Amino acid sequence: MFREIAGRSDLTNLTVFDGYPPASDRKAWERVPESYRMELIREGERWLGYGYPPIYASDYMEFCRTGNRSRFEEKQFQRRTVLNALVMAECAEYEGRFLDDIINGIVLICEEAAWQLPAHNTYVRDAPQHILPDVTRPVIDLFAAETGAVVGMAEYLLRDALKAVSPVISKMVDHSLEIRVFGPYLKEHFWWMGDGKTSMNNWTSWCTQNVLTAAFTRAAVPAAGREIIGKACESLDYFLAEYGEDGCCDEGAQYYRHAGLTLFNAMEVLNDVCGGIFGELYKEKKIANMADYIRRVHVAGPYYVNFADCSPKAGPCRAREYLFGKRTGNGKLMAFAAEDYRRCGDKLDLQEHNLMYRVQAAFAHEEMTEYGNGWGEEKAGESKRGEDWYFPSAGLFIARDERFCLAVKAGDNGDSHNHNDVGSFTVYCDGRPLFIDVGVESYTKKTFSPKRYEIWTMQSRYHNLPTFGGVMERDGKQFGAGQVEYELGREKSWISMELIGAYETCFVSSYRRRACLEKGRCVRITDRWEGDGSGEDVVLSLMTCVRPETVQREGELWMHVADMGVCRIAGGGAAVTEEIPVTDPRLKTAWEHSIFRTLVTFGGREMTLTVSGGR
Numbered sequence: 001m002f003r004e005i006a007g008r009s010d011l012t013n014l015t016v017f018d019g020y021p022p023a024s025d026r027k028a029w030e031r032v033p034e035s036y037r038m039e040l041i042r043e044g045e046r047w048l049g050y051g052y053p054p055i056y057a058s059d060y061m062e063f064c065r066t067g068n069r070s071r072f073e074e075k076q077f078q079r080r081t082v083l084n085a086l087v088m089a090e091c092a093e094y095e096g097r098f099l100d101d102i103i104n105g106i107v108l109i110c111e112e113a114a115w116q117l118p119a120h121n122t123y124v125r126d127a128p129q130h131i132l133p134d135v136t137r138p139v140i141d142l143f144a145a146e147t148g149a150v151v152g153m154a155e156y157l158l159r160d161a162l163k164a165v166s167p168v169i170s171k172m173v174d175h176s177l178e179i180r181v182f183g184p185y186l187k188e189h190f191w192w193m194g195d196g197k198t199s200m201n202n203w204t205s206w207c208t209q210n211v212l213t214a215a216f217t218r219a220a221v222p223a224a225g226r227e228i229i230g231k232a233c234e235s236l237d238y239f240l241a242e243y244g245e246d247g248c249c250d251e252g253a254q255y256y257r258h259a260g261l262t263l264f265n266a267m268e269v270l271n272d273v274c275g276g277i278f279g280e281l282y283k284e285k286k287i288a289n290m291a292d293y294i295r296r297v298h299v300a301g302p303y304y305v306n307f308a309d310c311s312p313k314a315g316p317c318r319a320r321e322y323l324f325g326k327r328t329g330n331g332k333l334m335a336f337a338a339e340d341y342r343r344c345g346d347k348l349d350l351q352e353h354n355l356m357y358r359v360q361a362a363f364a365h366e367e368m369t370e371y372g373n374g375w376g377e378e379k380a381g382e383s384k385r386g387e388d389w390y391f392p393s394a395g396l397f398i399a400r401d402e403r404f405c406l407a408v409k410a411g412d413n414g415d416s417h418n419h420n421d422v423g424s425f426t427v428y429c430d431g432r433p434l435f436i437d438v439g440v441e442s443y444t445k446k447t448f449s450p451k452r453y454e455i456w457t458m459q460s461r462y463h464n465l466p467t468f469g470g471v472m473e474r475d476g477k478q479f480g481a482g483q484v485e486y487e488l489g490r491e492k493s494w495i496s497m498e499l500i501g502a503y504e505t506c507f508v509s510s511y512r513r514r515a516c517l518e519k520g521r522c523v524r525i526t527d528r529w530e531g532d533g534s535g536e537d538v539v540l541s542l543m544t545c546v547r548p549e550t551v552q553r554e555g556e557l558w559m560h561v562a563d564m565g566v567c568r569i570a571g572g573g574a575a576v577t578e579e580i581p582v583t584d585p586r587l588k589t590a591w592e593h594s595i596f597r598t599l600v601t602f603g604g605r606e607m608t609l610t611v612s613g614g615r
Contacts, residue, residue: 001236001237001240001281001284002232002233002234002236002237002240002270002278002281003230003233003234003237005233005277005278005280005281006229006230006233006274006277008277009274009275009277011225011226011229011274012226013275014216014221014225014226014229014273014274015221015272015273015275016216016217016218016219016220016221016273017156017213017216017217017269017272017273018272019268019269019272020157020359020360020363022156022157022158022159022160023090023091023094023157023158023160023161024094024159024160024161026094029091029092029094032092032362032363032365032366033365033366036362036365036366037092037093038092040085040088040089040091040092040362041089041092041093043085043088043089043350044085044086044088044089044090044092044093044098045089046085047082047085047086047101048097048098048101049101050082050086050101050104052078052079052082052104052105052108053075053078053079054075055072055075055076055079055112057113057132059071059072059075060072060113060114060118060131060132060133061118061131061132062118063117063118063119063129063445064118064129064130064131064445065131066445067444067445067446068444068445069117069118069119069443069444069445070442070443070585072117072118073117076112076117076143077351077353079105079108079109080109080146080147080150080353081350081351081352081353082105083102083105083106083109083150083154083355084150084154084352084353084354084355084358085350086098086101086102086105087102087153087154087157087158087355088355088358088359088362090102090158090161091157091158091359091362092362094161096161099158099161099162099165102154102158102162103162103165103169106151106154106155106169106172106173107169107172109147109150109151110151110172110173110175110176113132113133113135114133114135114138114139114144114180115138115143115144115147115148115180116133116138116139116140116141116143116144117141117142117143119443119445119448120139120141120142120143121133121139121141122139123137123139123188123190124191125191125198126448137184138179138180138181138183138184139184139190140180140181140184140185140188140190140207140211141190141203141207142203142206142207144180144181145181145206145207145208145209145210145211145214146206146210146353146354147180148176148177148180148181148210148211148213148214149209149210149211149213149214149354149355149356150353150354150355151173151176151177151214152173152177152213152214152215152217152218153213153217153355153356153359154173154355155169155170155173155174155217156217156218157355157359159219170219174218177214177215177218181211181214181215182211182214182215182222182224182228185211185228185231186224186227186228186231190207192204192207192235193231193234193235193238194234194235194237194238194239195238196238196241199242199416200238200239200241200242201242201251201259201416201417202251202255202258202259202262202416204235204236204238204239205235205236205239205258205259205260205262205263205266206258206259206262207235208232208235208236208239208262208266209262209263209265209266209269210262210354211228211232212228212229212232212266212269212270213265213269213356215228216269216272216273221273225273229270229273229274232266232270233270236263236266239263240263240286240287243286243290243393244286244391244392244393244394245285245286245289245393246289246391246392246393247260247286247287247288247289247290247291247292247293247391248289248293248391248393248394248396249290249293250308250393250394250411250415250416251308251309251310251415251416251417252304252306252307252308252309252310252314252417253293253294253297253298253304253305253306253310253314254304254306254309254310254311254314254315255309255310255416255417256293256294256314257314257315257320260290260291260293260294260324261320261321261324263287263290264291264320264323264324264327265320265356267281267282267327268323279327282327282328282329283328287328288328288329288330291321291324291325291327291328291330291333292325292328292330292332292333294317294321294333294336295332295333295336295337296387296389296398297389297396297398297407298336299312299405299428299431300405300428300430300431301343301431302316303428303431303433305396305398305405305407305426306426306437306439307396307409307419307421307424307437308415308416308417308418308419308421308440309417309419309439309440310417310439310440311439311440311586311589311590312426312433312436312437312439312590313589313590316340316341316343316344317336317337317340317341318337318341318349318357318361319341319357319360319361319363319364319365319368320357320360321333321336321337321340322334322337322338322341322364322367322368322371323360323364325337331372334371334372335371335372337368338368338369338370338371338372338373339372341368341369342368342369342373349361387400388400388488388493389488390486390488390495394409394411394415395409395410395411395412395422395480395481395484396408396409396410396411397409397410397486397493397495397515399488399493399494399517399519400517401517401519401520402520403429403430403613404427404428404429404517404522404523404611404613405426405427405428405431406425406426406427406493406515406517406523407425407426407427408423408424408425408495408513408515409421409422409423409424409425410422410423410480410481410484410495410497411480411481412476412477412478412479412480412481412502413473413474413475413476413477413479413480413502414475414476414477414478414479414480417440418458418475419440419457419458419459419463420453420458420459420460420463420472420473420474420475420479420502421437421460421463421465421473422460422465422473422479422480422481422499422502423465423481423497423499423502423513424437424460424463424464424465425464425515425525426464427523427565427611429564429565429611429613430564430613432564433545434544434561434564434565434567434611435464435542435543435544435561435567435611436543436544436545436591436595437463437464437543438457438462438463438543438587438590438591438595439457439586439587439590440457440458440586440587441455441457441584441586441587442584442585442586442587443586452475453475457587459472459473460472460473460502460541461541462541462543462597463541463543464540464541464542464543465499465540465541466499466511466527466529466538466539466540466541467538467539467541468503468505468507468508468511468533468537468538469505469507469533469537471503471504471505472503473502473503474502474503474504479501479502479503480501480502481497481498481499481501481502482497482498482500482501483496483497483498483512484496484497485497490519491518491519492516492517492518492519493516493517493519494514494515494516494517495514495515495516496512496513496514496515497512497513498510498511498512499511499512499513507531507532507533507537508529508530508531508532508533508538509530509531510528510529510530510531511527511528511529511530512527512528512529513525513526513527514526514527521612522610522611522612523609523610523611523612524608524609524610524611525608525609525611526606526607526608526609527540527606527607527608528605528606528607529602529605530605535573535601535602535603535604535605536573536574536601536602538601538602539599539600539601539602540572540599540600540601540602540607541597541598541599542559542567542597542598542599542600543595543596543597544561544595544596544598545591545595545596546561546562546564546596547577547579547594547596548560548561548567548577548596548598550575550577550598555570556568556569556570556572557569557572557575557600559575559598563614564613564614565611565612565613565614566611566612566614567609567610567611568609568610568611568612569600569607569608569609570607570608570610571602571603571604571605571606571607571608572600572601572602572603572607573600573601573602573603574600574601575598575599575600575601576598576599577596577597577598577599578596578597578598578599579594579595579596580594580595580596580597581594582594582595
């Protein structure tokens with residue numbers, strides 16, 4: 001798509017990016033509501049006289065030595081988030097109060113030995129990382145590209161004010177971008193750029209967005225501007241080729257923000273500097289579906305359907321979701337994003353270290369606070385019922401009624417950020433998590449290594465799935481669901497599949513799962529296995545975020561999950577519940593306390609779970 005459009009133009013009339021006004025355009029910035037500008041200023045005042053954290057070589061080396069990546073990243077990210085807050089405050093006020101601290105931040109970042117994270121300090125995908133960066137050969141990873149966009153946007157927004165202090169600040173930024181971003185981008189081939197053979201993920205659109213932002217916020221169009229655009233278009237085509245027509249992000253809702261939305265901003269920059277020629281892409285069905293994905297996988301409040309490394313609390317919608325909906329003519333997405341923005345209290349995103357996103361939020365704030373006000377109340381029934389989806393590209397099934405949201409993941413175990421979760425399900429009742437997908441702990445060296453599936457959150461036995469004599473699902477695209485059938489209907493929606501293809505086991509020849517939402521009544525999940533051996537060797541894991549009460553009643557096992565619902569289990573044998581303390585900071589953002597795994601053996605060949613609301 002991108003290369004075809006670029007090929008129709010000789011790209012001789014490229015312009016610098018002016019999608020958002022610099023701070024010197026006071027009329028434009030004073031159109032940002034005063035209350036919002038005051039909030040930006042108050043946030044900036046928190047960091048006046050701030051001592052940016054020092055970053056030592058030993059901080060960089062810690063990842064290779066111990067596997068810990070969070071301590072270095074906290075320092076690096078903090079530098080950028082503080083710089084962004086100070087820049088936004090200066091843009092709001094424009095009296096020079098914040099400039100010294102901004103200059104300190106820009107100079108310190110430009111003086112860093114490298115911008116890539118230690119976890120990404122390699123030239124070959126999935127190869128061992130080098131303990132220290134080679135300053136003569138920069139690596140462009142997610143955060144090197146994003147740092148380029150941050151300092152590039154900061155210099156663009158405050159160019160006049162910075163030059164009034166010293167013209168060398170802009171020269172320093174330009175020089176750093178040239179040697180750390182533009183030079184390597186044009187001379188090296190990093191895996192995320194794509195080659196038509198290697199699989200892509202969010203890195204492709206995310207890095208490309210930031211390279212484009214850094215390049216076209218310069219005072220003049222880069223001499224290599226056409227070459228940069230050509231390479232960007234090639235990468236974005238490779239990225240799009242990984243998506244099905246349904247627009248499903250196989251990395252989950254959380255990664256939509258780093259995938260679909262970064263594609264959006266790459267399109268915004270390209271369209272701006274190329275005279276609007278890329279605007280026609282917003283009419284493409286695949287791109288429109290990619291935009292709307294986040295609305296389709298929303299459950300209620302902060303919760304989203306999650307799988308793989310995605311958290312059930314995937315983060316609130318902000319300006320980018322709203323603007324993507326606006327560009328694709330999707331009023332429902334605009335209203336959904338605006339409602340979510342208001343639900344979260346219109347607060348500044350204080351942890352955002354991409355300055356472009358902060359600027360977009362400032363200029364969309366007033367429109368979002370007004371658009372579709374009251375939509376959430378008026379359309380509540382529509383949002384809960386009638387929004388069933390099946391995404392064939394990832395095998396993701398979602399069914400809803402007034403009380404329940406049932407999601408099932410078919411597909412295979414070769415997704416980006418994969419967990420071995422083929423066939424697993426989640427159930428929400430009245431917007432609250434009843435059967436859960438845990439998510440992922442904080443990333444370490446082990447997370448993206450051959451030992452990934454030693455981590456418990458990645459394993460099928462910590463999803464709502466069976467084990468066979470202790471045998472779990474395997475990772476890889478060859479391990480997936482078969483014979484998938486589904487139906488989306490007004491009275492009921494269901495999906496069925498054969499799961500044995502996700503395992504390597506000798507005594508079970510078949511394991512079929514059928515999950516159905518009988519609308520207005522219950523969720524019913526029926527599992528049946530065939531093969532040699534005993535039902536005691538077939539054990540179903542059921543994950544909950546509260547300890548269930550289990551009792552035998554009327555020949556069935558009843559699981560009461562707090563006051564949310566009851567799961568009646570027919571055909572089950574013994575049941576044991578174990579507590580899993582949640583201590584990891586990343587997991588604690590979703591689950592504040594312990595989570596629980598209930599292990600249920602089969603009493604025979606078939607087990608049926610019937611989930612109804614209340615006790």
